[in-house]
Amino acid sequence: MVLLTTENDDGSPNLAPMSSAWALGQTIVLGLGKDGQTGHNLSRRPELVVNVPGPHLWRQVERLAGVTGRHPVPETKPAGCRYVADKFGEAGLTPRASEAVRPPRVAECGLQFEARAARVQPDSAKDFLIVEAEVLKVHADPAIVVPGTDHVEPGAWEPLIYNFRHYFGLSEELGFSYRSQTPR
Numbered sequence: 001m002v003l004l005t006t007e008n009d010d011g012s013p014n015l016a017p018m019s020s021a022w023a024l025g026q027t028i029v030l031g032l033g034k035d036g037q038t039g040h041n042l043s044r045r046p047e048l049v050v051n052v053p054g055p056h057l058w059r060q061v062e063r064l065a066g067v068t069g070r071h072p073v074p075e076t077k078p079a080g081c082r083y084v085a086d087k088f089g090e091a092g093l094t095p096r097a098s099e100a101v102r103p104p105r106v107a108e109c110g111l112q113f114e115a116r117a118a119r120v121q122p123d124s125a126k127d128f129l130i131v132e133a134e135v136l137k138v139h140a141d142p143a144i145v146v147p148g149t150d151h152v153e154p155g156a157w158e159p160l161i162y163n164f165r166h167y168f169g170l171s172e173e174l175g176f177s178y179r180s181q182t183p184r
């Protein structure tokens with residue numbers, strides 16, 4: 001799960017949960033509904049922050065599930081979806097100024113990636129937008145970083161997992177890859 005911050009037309013921030021996110025090198029690829037406010041914003045202003053919440057934030061994430069920053073609410077949104085201007089207030093999360101981009105970070109998230117959308121394009125069926133975001137700056141809570149390095153300590157970090165519409169954390173560690181830079 002990630003929480004994306006983007007900038008609305010009026011300069012205010014939008015905040016939206018997304019589970020369709022993966023990273024390779026400095027690039028994060030996102031899958032977005034084409035009618036949402038996040039896609040609207042990124043098509044016009046490429047700056048964003050990819051905020052990664054821990055499992056303790058699942059209720060705050062879920063508060064953003066049935067709302068959109070798009071007004072009027074697109075017909076393609078699920079029934080009952082409402083427009084909310086202040087997504088941070090709705091979720092009970094705190095904006096913190098970014099350093100390289102205009103949208104703010106989510107202070108409560110242990111990992112925050114300031115980024116710029118290098119490419120925003122429809123998928124082949126034109127149902128979604130596929131965003132390729134180039135990471136410009138990484139912020140990690142010092143509590144999850146191996147001291148003196150820029151490596152995250154996997155035993156100290158736990159992401160929020162969206163598992164078939166249910167929220168989970170991690171189970172016990174099973175082992176590590178031969179490429180691990182933090183072996184035990």
Ligand SMILES: Cc1cc2nc3c(=O)[nH]c(=O)nc-3n(C[C@H](O)[C@H](O)[C@H](O)COP(=O)(O)O)c2cc1C
Pocket residue numbers: 001014015016017018019020021031032033035036037038039061062064065066067068069070162
């Ligand atoms: C846990 C969770 C995961 C979600 N994953 C995605 C996703 O991967 N892609 C997507 O377009 N919407 C996803 N959504 C739905 C959007 O958050 C939702 O459409 C929201 O209204 C978007 O807000 P916006 O219109 O202000 O951008 C997810 C929602 C939740 C709660």
